């Protein structure tokens with residue numbers, strides 16, 4: 470399995486997006502976001518996506534350089550149209566706007582339609598937390614809902630509908646970034662590429678029966694991913710319903726309703742400035758107290774310590790910056806073939 474530095478992965482990804490027609494600053498944003506996903510250990514949202522994005526650009530589904538326009542705006546809210554540009558570009562613009570509004574008025578809520586896949590949602594809540602803000606974010610698949618079964622259902626009716634929260638923490642930001650399904654679809658794809666079985670409790674086949682074969686998700690006929698929670702999957706399902714409404718109904722992009730409508734990410738960002746509520750010292754005191762209290766729990770059998778949400782990714786980032794980022798052979802061959810297909814030459 471080849472191993473690369475963050476800068477190497479970022480560099481070749483930026484080259485590919487520039488060759489696909491992204492303006493230079495946008496190629497940097499998309500390449501950087503994918504390389505950061507690999508750095509954080511979420512390889513399902515790293516350069517494995519390049520081949521898919523290149524195909525979507527060729528099909529006209531992604532419009533590199535597409536303008537972001539404001540459809541409606543108040544002091545604290547905005548509805549943006551992303552011009553079907555890369556989600557990474559549109560999300561960054563939305564969060565920048567939300568931070569500006571929160572800094573001035575206390576909160577900024579930004580809803581976005583007509584945007585493509587933004588990759589890791591936590592990238593954007595973290596961006597707000599690094600500016601001292603608290604951020605909640607959700608996306609659905611812009612009305613496409615055919616991957617995740619509702620609790621008690623036997624076929625895919627929802628998207629994986631992730632939700633992310635981030636806030637400033639005592640050492641590093643605290644970042645929650647989770648799908649409301651048991652797992653992100655990309656992680657099933659990685660297992661399928663590797664010829665491995667999925668863990669029990671992730672998938673059902675097209676008849677609604679439990680399966681561990683990743684191919685059963687894709688069919689034909691397709692199966693589905695289960696909502697998170699196992700025996701209490703009603704909780705993951707309940708969250709997914711609200712994520713769908715916040716993302717799809719508020720933006721006008723549409724809630725999950727079809728298996729064939731144009732795929733994208735409708736987005737919802739709610740950003741708060743804590744200093745419009747309490748002093749920075751009070752906020753820091755309470756978050757720090759909470760973290761110390763939680764981490765004081767004696768580890769249960771099989772655990773060596775308590776980690777805060779976001780800590781696993783920061784630790785993986787530290788390790789991968791030191792030791793390099795491993796990329797599985799199938800993903801690397803696909804990436805090289807995709808780059809060659811659009812005339813990008815590189816030596817690594």
Ligand SMILES: NC(=O)c1ccc[n+]([C@@H]2O[C@H](COP(=O)([O-])OP(=O)(O)OC[C@H]3O[C@@H](n4cnc5c(N)ncnc54)[C@H](O)[C@@H]3O)[C@@H](O)[C@H]2O)c1
Nearest residue numbers: 587588589590629631644645646647648653776777778779
């Ligand atoms: N754009 C899209 O349409 C889309 C759709 C689905 C998923 N995604 C992305 O896929 C990624 C993966 O999602 P996932 O649900 O598979 O991730 P996951 O199951 O790995 O959960 C990640 C979250 O759990 C926390 N965590 C993990 N282990 C922990 C531990 N031991 N202690 C404390 N906290 C811990 C992490 O810090 C993180 O906040 C996310 O970045 C998500 O945004 C994007």
